[in-house]
Amino acid sequence: MGGDMSRPLQLLVLPGLILVLVFLIIPSFDTLVASVFNPDFTTQNFSDIYNRPAYFQVLGRTMSVAMIVAVLCAVFGYPIAFYIVNQPANRQIWLLYLFLIPMWMSALVRSYAWIVLLGREGIVNSILAAGGLIDDPLKMMYTSGAVYLVMLQIMLPIQVFNSFSSMKEVDQDLIKAARVLGAKPRDAVRRVFMPLSIHGTSTGAAIIFMMSTGFFVTPALVGGPKDMMLGNLITFQVERMNAGFAAALGVALLVSALVGVLLIKGAANFVARRLA
Numbered sequence: 001m002g003g004d005m006s007r008p009l010q011l012l013v014l015p016g017l018i019l020v021l022v023f024l025i026i027p028s029f030d031t032l033v034a035s036v037f038n039p040d041f042t043t044q045n046f047s048d049i050y051n052r053p054a055y056f057q058v059l060g061r062t063m064s065v066a067m068i069v070a071v072l073c074a075v076f077g078y079p080i081a082f083y084i085v086n087q088p089a090n091r092q093i094w095l096l097y098l099f100l101i102p103m104w105m106s107a108l109v110r111s112y113a114w115i116v117l118l119g120r121e122g123i124v125n126s127i128l129a130a131g132g133l134i135d136d137p138l139k140m141m142y143t144s145g146a147v148y149l150v151m152l153q154i155m156l157p158i159q160v161f162n163s164f165s166s167m168k169e170v171d172q173d174l175i176k177a178a179r180v181l182g183a184k185p186r187d188a189v190r191r192v193f194m195p196l197s198i199h200g201t202s203t204g205a206a207i208i209f210m211m212s213t214g215f216f217v218t219p220a221l222v223g224g225p226k227d228m229m230l231g232n233l234i235t236f237q238v239e240r241m242n243a244g245f246a247a248a249l250g251v252a253l254l255v256s257a258l259v260g261v262l263l264i265k266g267a268a269n270f271v272a273r274r275l276a
Helices: 002-036 044-051 053-085 089-104 107-118 123-130 144-168 172-180 185-213 217-222 230-239 243-275
Strands: none
Touching: 002 044, 002 243, 044 053, 044 243, 053 089, 053 144, 053 185, 053 230, 053 243, 089 144, 107 123, 107 144, 107 217, 144 185, 144 217, 172 185, 185 243, 217 230, 230 243
């Protein structure tokens, strides 16, 4: 009987496994092959990365920007999700829509919208000048701060939805039991609610970190020359028909991103143990 029930469940999982195989595993393997065969086996592409400090600097900058954005999204997204989950059900829907609607627009469109807001002749500078708060326009565009701000705005909804879903799964009877046993509301949240919901937040942070490592449009539009990320460098190598070296950069990016995800999950486990 159990075997008969498990077969339909396996069939339901099969389409997802096929998608992962076709769109993730096979392209990743193809990228690895392209990085070491040109057309014969060679490690020259990885040697070039190792022997050129500039590439390491771009890789390090990419990882640091992605990690900072992931942390900022967790810091801002968790309390927002906590606020939403404690609202009535009908209000929760409308609040979640506020974060869902921006996701209907591409990152490219939202990046251009920030140019309109933060440019020298943009809305923010115009308002500040009209109010007599500034004499000369502030330089807000083409800076590292602009990159962090725009990426935070693009990625924050992902964190809110992940944190919200994990918080909804927390058994409220556990919170009530802690209160009955004498815990203050703040202690019940810190010692019971947060350890149970933090793993959903870490999952959102890991997703955001992985996605952020591949950003190249936003840094190109709102960042300066020093804000180049590895995605921009890979695009440049592809345009120069240097596919092997671009593939090697992609492999380095993938391995570094996986290490970053492991660090995020390890940090989440540590924080959960400290809070419990």
